[in-house]
Amino acid sequence: AQKVTQAQTEISVVEKEDVTLDCVYETRDTTYYLFWYKQPPSGELVFLIRRNSFDEQNEISGRYSWNFQKSTSSFNFTITASQVVDSAVYFCALKPSYIPTFGRGTSLIVHP
Amino acid sequence: GAGVSQSPRYKVAKRGQDVALRCDPISGHVSLFWYQQALGQGPEFLTYFQNEAQLDKSGLPSDRFFAERPEGSVSTLKIQRTQQEDSAVYLCASSLSGGEANYGYTFGSGTRLTVV
Numbered sequence: 001a002q003k004v005t006q007a008q009t010e011i012s013v014v015e016k017e018d019v020t021l022d023c024v025y026e027t028r029d030t031t032y033y034l035f036w037y038k039q040p041p042s043g044e045l046v047f048l049i050r051r052n053s054f055d056e057q058n059e060i061s062g063r064y065s066w067n068f069q070k071s072t073s074s075f076n077f078t079i080t081a082s083q084v085v086d087s088a089v090y091f092c093a094l095k096p097s098y099i100p101t102f103g104r105g106t107s108l109i110v111h112p
Numbered sequence: 113g114a115g116v117s118q119s120p121r122y123k124v125a126k127r128g129q130d131v132a133l134r135c136d137p138i139s140g141h142v143s144l145f146w147y148q149q150a151l152g153q154g155p156e157f158l159t160y161f162q163n164e165a166q167l168d169k170s171g172l173p174s175d176r177f178f179a180e181r182p183e184g185s186v187s188t189l190k191i192q193r194t195q196q197e198d199s200a201v202y203l204c205a206s207s208l209s210g211g212e213a214n215y216g217y218t219f220g221s222g223t224r225l226t227v228v
Contacts, residue, residue, distance in 0.1 A: 004154075035216065043201060045155070045219035091154055098143070099168065100217065102154035 002027040004094050004103035012109045013082055021077045021106045023092030029053075032096040034068065034075045039089045039105070048090075051075065082110045114138075116220035118204050124226045125194045133189045133223045137206030144187050145217065146179055147203040155203055161187060194227045201225070 003026040013019050025034065036048040049059065051068050059066050063080045079086055087110045093100040117136040125131050137144050143162055147155035148171075157171040163184035172179070176195075181187040191198055201224045205217040 006154075037219075042221060043224075044221040045203065045205070045217075047216040047218070050216050099145070099157050099160060101157070102147075104152075104154045 002029070002032075002094050002096055002101050004092050004101055006092055006103035006106050008106045009104075010107040010109065012111065014111050015084060016081050017110075018078060018080050019082050019108065019110075021079075021090050021092075021108065023075045023077065023103060025073050025075065025092070025094045027094060027096050029096035032094060035093040035095065035100060036066065036075075036077050037091045037093065037102075039091060041088070045091065048077075079108075082108075084110050084112050086110050116204055116206050116218050118202075118220035118223050120223060121221065122224050122226075124228060127196060127227055128193050129227075130190065130192045131194055131225065133191075133202050133225070135187045135189070135204030135206075135220060137185065137187070137204070138208075138218055139185070141206035141208050141218075143207040143209060143217075144181060145205045145207075146187070146189050147205065148173075149201045149203055149222070151200070158189070158202075191225075194225075196227050199225055199227045 005024045032053045034051045037045040039045050056068050065078045067076045089105045089107045091105045092103045119134045145160050146158040148158050149155045159179045160168040161181045164181050176192045178190045201222040203219055203222045205219045207217045
């Protein structure tokens with residue numbers, strides 16, 4: 001069985017602060033993919049990143065960065081210099097086979 | 113189309129009523145998923161299609177839930193005799209691949225079902 005834990009239910013920051021969203025996963029599979037999605041108030045899940053289990057290289061895309069550590073089964077997401085438009089619910093997902101399993105999400109509120 | 117389209121966007125049903133939710137995936141996408149997202153929760157898997165074949169329906173909560181994709185494109189999720197606990201957002205996602213984890217998933221905006 002697989003499981004994704006996002007322990008932070010809600011995070012509130014002031015604009016320009018850095019913020020890290022935690023994701024811890026469990027799976028017995030040796031090959032799997034990890035994802036992060038953003039869900040703005042409109043409801044649509046927006047794909048942010050996909051990472052396979054063999055690639056532990058950290059990735060940076062603009063203000064977003066991801067830290068994948070297989071040893072601790074974590075795939076954390078950092079937003080640098082947060083903006084009000086970053087306010088949304090962020091989901092981490094695990095895909096060992098063909099069905100992605102989602103965490104419960106972290107609601108990020110960025111205040112001006 | 114350019115994205116995954118779901119209709120209706122909102123649906124209010126009286127308890128006991130049957131409902132049908134439609135998903136129009138991206139043209140050419142082989143895989144199609146239905147998820148149920150309760151308020152404040154993450155999406156929970158319901159069922160998966162590869163073309164017209166329903167390969168996994170293990171997430172359907174009861175036999176009142178039924179999904180089909182007869183021609184391998186548009187899919188319909190039907191809920192019979194709706195109950196209040198069925199109130200949720202129903203999300204549809206499609207993927208180009210036939211099951212390999214090489215591609216991301218494109219989600220629709222969902223149908224918000226409220227059973228009163």
